[in-house]
Amino acid sequence: MAAFARCGLPKPRRRKAPRIAGLFLLVSAAAVLFSLLPPVCSSFGGLFDHSELRAQLEELLAPAVMVDPEPFGDLTQADPLALTEIALRAALLASSDPSPLTDDSGRIILSFDLVKEKGAALFGEGITLTPASITSGSTTFEYVEAENGYHIPHVAQAGYFVPQVTSVRASGGVYTAEVACISTAAGGYQRDSEGNTIPPAPQKTMVYTLVKQGDSFRITGLAAT
Numbered sequence: 001m002a003a004f005a006r007c008g009l010p011k012p013r014r015r016k017a018p019r020i021a022g023l024f025l026l027v028s029a030a031a032v033l034f035s036l037l038p039p040v041c042s043s044f045g046g047l048f049d050h051s052e053l054r055a056q057l058e059e060l061l062a063p064a065v066m067v068d069p070e071p072f073g074d075l076t077q078a079d080p081l082a083l084t085e086i087a088l089r090a091a092l093l094a095s096s097d098p099s100p101l102t103d104d105s106g107r108i109i110l111s112f113d114l115v116k117e118k119g120a121a122l123f124g125e126g127i128t129l130t131p132a133s134i135t136s137g138s139t140t141f142e143y144v145e146a147e148n149g150y151h152i153p154h155v156a157q158a159g160y161f162v163p164q165v166t167s168v169r170a171s172g173g174v175y176t177a178e179v180a181c182i183s184t185a186a187g188g189y190q191r192d193s194e195g196n197t198i199p200p201a202p203q204k205t206m207v208y209t210l211v212k213q214g215d216s217f218r219i220t221g222l223a224a225t
Helices: 002-007 026-036 051-067 080-094 112-123
Strands: 012-016 101-103 108-111 134-136 139-144 149-152 161-171 174-183 204-213 216-224
Touching (some): 051 161, 051 174, 051 204, 051 216, 080 108, 080 112, 108 112
Antiparallel strands (some): 108 149, 134 139, 139 149, 161 174, 174 204
8 A cells, every 4th residue: 555655646445335326427428328319310321220230339339439539540540548548438338336446535446457358348359458547628537556447536527429320331341330429518309399309410420440249349440521
């Protein structure tokens, strides 16, 4: 524990905290995602017209669209810190523990090993992630080397994007998904005077390249339209 004293970090509390209202981004991201995206909100072009596939890809891409990284032709061109943040957010969104481990400041402690597992699930085995602190807007995910883990505050981020898959095509085992990025600041679906649904306009559209491995997909590239 001397490392925490020298670094001025709060000593982690190795016990389960009382039930917490929700993990970082879990409630807010899920609520916004379901409010923005009704059961049938997009159609597929090309070879596919399956809502199950659309839903699978939207769930997979949610943390990536939330981070909104710079485009990359392949994973070797991607920013390792951006990939790390995507994997970290995926781990938070997937967690169902109502009483996570916390430090003396009430921040969630998330193992970097779990982040790496999510990174492998999203990008494939052998992906290189960077164990370092990450600042996103006004939020800091603090990496504590002595614990090999992140300390994450209980705050809900506002103004991020959620995905709406508008088309999916496949060629030679490579899938191309066109994804509309809907800002959470735009609010949910509205209705006009005649009761017709008016979806929020996407702020931009990105194209994700994926490969299928078994029943799941791996992200391999990202481009702007």
